[in-house]
Amino acid sequence: MNEDITYLENLISNRKVVRNYKNVEVDLEKLKNIAKFSVKIPTAGFSRGIEILQVTNKQIIKNIAKQFKEQEYIKKGMPKWISNSVSLFFILLNENAYHERYENPDKIKSINSKDWDIPYWYVDAGAAMMNCMLLIEEQKLQSGFMGLHNTSRNGVHEILDIPNTYKIVGMITAGIENSTEMSKKSNTKIKKKLTHYEQFGK
Numbered sequence: 317m318n319e320d321i322t323y324l325e326n327l328i329s330n331r332k333v334v335r336n337y338k339n340v341e342v343d344l345e346k347l348k349n350i351a352k353f354s355v356k357i358p359t360a361g362f363s364r365g366i367e368i369l370q371v372t373n374k375q376i377i378k379n380i381a382k383q384f385k386e387q388e389y390i391k392k393g394m395p396k397w398i399s400n401s402v403s404l405f406f407i408l409l410n411e412n413a414y415h416e417r418y419e420n421p422d423k424i425k426s427i428n429s430k431d432w433d434i435p436y437w438y439v440d441a442g443a444a445m446m447n448c449m450l451l452i453e454e455q456k457l458q459s460g461f462m463g464l465h466n467t468s469r470n471g472v473h474e475i476l477d478i479p480n481t482y483k484i485v486g487m488i489t490a491g492i493e494n495s496t497e498m499s500k501k502s503n504t505k506i507k508k509k510l511t512h513y514e515q516f517g518k
C-alpha cells in the first residue's frame with residue numbers, strides 16, 4: 317500500500333472494472349456482508365427504494381450468464397466473465413417507494429417526485445453500486461458492472477423471482493481477475509479534466 321494515501325483512497329485507486337475471471341472457489345464468508353453494507357446509503361427523502369439481490373448459487377449464476385448470451389461473446393474470443401463470477405449483485409429499484417414517500421405530509425409541498433429534473437433514484441443506485449464495488453475490492457476480489465440494456469429483462473426477473481414493480485438498474489459481478497496482457501490497464505487514455513476547484517475550469 318502506498319503510505320502517502322489513506323486506506324480508502326488506496327482502495328478507490330486500485331478498483332477497476334474487470335471482465336475476465338478465473339474459474340475458482342472463494343470462501344463465501346468473504347461475501348456475506350457485502351449486500352448489507354452496499355445498501356447503507358443515503359436515499360432521497362430517506363425513501364429507501366434501492367435494494368440488493370445477491371446470487372452465489374453456481375447454477376443460478378450460469379443461468380444468468382446465458383441470459384446475457386455469454387457464449388456468443390466467448391465464441392468471439394472474449395474471456396469468461398459472468399459465469400466465472402463468485403457472486404452477482406443486482407441493484408433493484410423500487411421507484412414507487414420514492415413516490416409514496418414524497419406524498420407524505422412533510423414532502424407534499426416539494427416538487428412531485430414524478431417531475432424531478434434529476435431522478436434521484438439513479439443517484440441512490442449509483443451510491444449502492446460504488447459501495448458494492450469497493451466492498452468487493454476490500455475482499456481482494458475484482459468487480460465489474462453490466463447493464464441490462466441488451467438483455468431480456470423478463471428472463472432475469474423470472475430466474476430471480478423479482479416482482480415487476482422492481483427495475484434492475486444493473487448487475488455487479490465479483491470474481492478473481494484472470495490477468496492477461498489485454499486486461500492490464502492502459503495508460504494511453506487521454507487525460508481529461510474532471511475536477512474543478514473554487515470555479516469551473518480552475
Ligand SMILES: Cc1cc2nc3c(=O)[nH]c(=O)nc-3n(C[C@H](O)[C@H](O)[C@H](O)COP(=O)(O)O)c2cc1C
Nearest residue numbers: 331332333334335445460461462463464465466486
Ligand atoms: C452505469 C454504468 C453502466 C455500465 N454498463 C456496462 C455494461 O453494460 N457492460 C460493460 O461491459 N461495462 C459497463 N460499464 C463499465 C464501463 O464501460 C467502463 O468499463 C468503466 O467505466 C471503466 O471504469 P474503470 O476505469 O474504473 O475500470 C458500465 C459502467 C457504468 C458506471
